[in-house]
Amino acid sequence: MTPFTTLTSVAIPLARNNVDTDAIIPSREMRSTGRTGLADGLFAPWRYLDVDARVADPAFPLNDPRAVGAQILLGGENFGCGSSREHAVWALAEWGIRAVIAPSFAPIFKANALRNGLLPVELPVADWAWATLTIDLAAQTVNGVGFAIDAEAKLMLLEGLDAIALTLKARGAIDAWEAADRGVRPWVYLEAMR
Amino acid sequence: MPTLVDKIWDHHRAATTPGGADLIAIDRIFLHERTGAAALKSMAAAGRRVRDPARVFVGMDHIVDTRPGRSDQTLMPGGQGFISETRAAAKAAGLTIFDVSDPDQGIVHVISPELGIVLPGCTLVAPDSHTCTQGAFGALAWGIGSSEAEHAMVTGTLRLTRPKTMRIRLDGRLAAGVTAKDLALALLARFGAGGGAGHAVEYTGAAVAAMDMEARQTLCNMATEFSAFTGIIAPDEAAYAALAGRRYAPAAFDAPWWQSLHSDADAHFDAELALDAGQVAPMVSWGTSPEHSIAIDAALPAGPARAHDYIGLAAGTPIAGTPIDVAFIGSCTNSRLSDLRRAAALLKGRRIAPGIKKALVVPGSSAVKREAEAEGLHAVFQAAGFEWRESGCSLCFYAGGEGFPPGSRTISSTNRNFEGRQGPGIRTHIASPETVVASALAGVIADPRQIA
Ligand code: SF4
Numbered sequence: 001m002t003p004f005t006t007l008t009s010v011a012i013p014l015a016r017n018n019v020d021t022d023a024i025i026p027s028r029e030m031r032s033t034g035r036t037g038l039a040d041g042l043f044a045p046w047r048y049l050d051v052d053a054r055v056a057d058p059a060f061p062l063n064d065p066r067a068v069g070a071q072i073l074l075g076g077e078n079f080g081c082g083s084s085r086e087h088a089v090w091a092l093a094e095w096g097i098r099a100v101i102a103p104s105f106a107p108i109f110k111a112n113a114l115r116n117g118l119l120p121v122e123l124p125v126a127d128w129a130w131a132t133l134t135i136d137l138a139a140q141t142v143n144g145v146g147f148a149i150d151a152e153a154k155l156m157l158l159e160g161l162d163a164i165a166l167t168l169k170a171r172g173a174i175d176a177w178e179a180a181d182r183g184v185r186p187w188v189y190l191e192a193m194r
Numbered sequence: 195m196p197t198l199v200d201k202i203w204d205h206h207r208a209a210t211t212p213g214g215a216d217l218i219a220i221d222r223i224f225l226h227e228r229t230g231a232a233a234l235k236s237m238a239a240a241g242r243r244v245r246d247p248a249r250v251f252v253g254m255d256h257i258v259d260t261r262p263g264r265s266d267q268t269l270m271p272g273g274q275g276f277i278s279e280t281r282a283a284a285k286a287a288g289l290t291i292f293d294v295s296d297p298d299q300g301i302v303h304v305i306s307p308e309l310g311i312v313l314p315g316c317t318l319v320a321p322d323s324h325t326c327t328q329g330a331f332g333a334l335a336w337g338i339g340s341s342e343a344e345h346a347m348v349t350g351t352l353r354l355t356r357p358k359t360m361r362i363r364l365d366g367r368l369a370a371g372v373t374a375k376d377l378a379l380a381l382l383a384r385f386g387a388g389g390g391a392g393h394a395v396e397y398t399g400a401a402v403a404a405m406d407m408e409a410r411q412t413l414c415n416m417a418t419e420f421s422a423f424t425g426i427i428a429p430d431e432a433a434y435a436a437l438a439g440r441r442y443a444p445a446a447f448d449a450p451w452w453q454s455l456h457s458d459a460d461a462h463f464d465a466e467l468a469l470d471a472g473q474v475a476p477m478v479s480w481g482t483s484p485e486h487s488i489a490i491d492a493a494l495p496a497g498p499a500r501a502h503d504y505i506g507l508a509a510g511t512p513i514a515g516t517p518i519d520v521a522f523i524g525s526c527t528n529s530r531l532s533d534l535r536r537a538a539a540l541l542k543g544r545r546i547a548p549g550i551k552k553a554l555v556v557p558g559s560s561a562v563k564r565e566a567e568a569e570g571l572h573a574v575f576q577a578a579g580f581e582w583r584e585s586g587c588s589l590c591f592y593a594g595g596e597g598f599p600p601g602s603r604t605i606s607s608t609n610r611n612f613e614g615r616q617g618p619g620i621r622t623h624i625a626s627p628e629t630v631v632a633s634a635l636a637g638v639i640a641d642p643r644q645i646a
Contacts, residue, residue: 016500017483017498022614023613026592026614027593030228033231033279035232035236084321084337086229107357110392111338115339116341152353153213164240167217167345167353168348170209170351171349187444188313191246
């Protein structure tokens with residue numbers, strides 16, 4: 001995972017509450033079992049006047065000339081609600097978004113974002129539409145305004161750590177836990193039933 | 195002092211990470227063909243293996259065809275690849291697959307309890323947001339993404355920060371014609387789609403205790419619409435009776451462990467909400483978020499302009515009487531035997547209105563389908579004008595499958611009314627199976643209490 005330290009970018013405003021992952025990447029835009037090829041379908045029903053012909057809607061913020069190269073998206077309450085599809089995060093990241101600033105996030109979207117180096121910043125969005133913002137993760141600030149983030153998530157992002165590799169280092173503890181648990185809850189372990 | 199969630203959490207904590215998170219052991223993992231292959235392929239590409247394949251299960255539900263005589267072909271263009279790639283990757287990893295033609299096939303959240311895969315006090319994850327459904331059995335069950343699914347399969351754990359806890363007390367008794375679905379929608383209407391705010395929500399109170407296990411699943415199912423981490427209900431005799439002796443469950447639940455699975459009387463919750471179930475009427479959604487829900491005899495409130503535009507209904511319009519094109523009974527919210535029984539009881543001897551272009555019943559599992567057929571429910575639906583299908587997610591979401599012209603209006607026993615959820619431009623009204631039936635009979639959104 002690419003480490004996330006600081007980021008300076010124009011912020012694209014998407015001032016809507018309850019933006020769901022079906023809107024971020026509709027099911028019909030998820031054409032393969034892979035994680036790529038999704039940027040083109042990002043926000044498809046909102047971004048295109050004609051989805052099939054890919055005719056851009058100039059009124060949609062992602063199509064604004066100021067959005068070219070932008071890496072920060074401003075969202076509303078409960079951003080990323082709905083389906084657990086990680087494709088929503090992959091599509092945002094592939095398009096170029098590296099941080100979403102919103103007053104609140106749906107929990108699965110937030111977890112998915114963190115696993116992909118996309119920073120979810122929980123902040124009531126100030127007057128930041130099209131402003132150039134600097135996010136400093138170590139200092140936990142956006143243009144000097146502080147935000148809260150879980151210590152574990154921060155560490156993983158700053159270092160760009162691979163969660164699986166890291167957890168595998170704790171294999172001894174996991175094995176010991178399981179050995180003890182087999183005594184308490186033998187019914188959990190199903191290999192004998194196969 | 196601890197809550198039920200705390201007890202399950204503490205039991206499953208295998209270690210604490212340097213960042214202060216917990217490594218929580220995962221007892222059960224479920225995958226499906228829509229998101230499962232991504233996790234399995236990425237795992238294989240990294241040269242990693244599943245730690246304990248005996249505890250990972252794979253369902254085929256999301257994009258499988260539901261028309262009679264189905265094969266691997268899907269209505270969704272390219273859908274067959276999802277099925278065949280998931281099947282091949284799951285086989286290679288040694289996982290248990292409930293394949294398209296398997297007698298145990300069905301929506302993963304429906305078949306998990308049928309097979310005794312979910313157990314009280316266990317941790318269960320799936321790359322599917324409605325995994326919270328299974329919290330009805332007292333399991334800590336929640337939806338994750340594909341990366342987390344890969345992590346859980348490879349390490350047997352997830353790295354997590356303990357969620358805050360919330361208790362929702364549902365006192366009183368549901369009135370006749372009012373269901374767990376209406377209660378879930380009433381909670382969303384009252385507290386908003388962000389009301390759960392990432393908390394692990396425990397539902398308690400007399401209304402919950404009085405619910406059968408299927409109604410409890412309906413209630414927990416929509417915890418994700420509430421933006422909760424998950425929903426859970428403390429297991430009682432009804433939960434144990436529903437699971438005892440199922441294929442992957444113990445024959446009896448008699449160890450001391452099972453008796454400990456409840457929040458202590460003085461347990462501390464980070465947040466508390468309450469709703470009097472007795473005051474809830476049949477509910478129906480009017481807009482494009484599940485929080486846009488109102489009583490069936492109410493008029494539309496003033497909501498976001500986008501929502502009114504999309505749904506094509508102005509503030510002040512009574513929701514009842516709105517003409518509909520499509521009626522759908524199905525989904526992990528409302529496709530179990532009791533849902534179908536209640537719907538069929540209302541339909542018996544009647545016919546849907548001529549204006550309805552499509553009416554569909556899709557059982558939640560192949561087992562539900564068989565049981566319903568043994569009771570003759572399929573004949574009631576068919577005589578009334580509903581199509582009777584094979585099990586799957588079907589119209590719950592648009593996988594490029596069965597479409598209708600943009601602007602078509604559905605009354606649907608599902609859980610999401612997002613823009614485009616059931617297809618481009620489709621206007622979805624979510625409600626209980628009873629309300630779907632009443633509306634299909636009337637051709638307009640209608641109150642089920644008036645035909646009961
Ligand atoms: S029935 Fe609908 S909500 Fe449930 S798992 Fe299938 S697609 Fe998801």
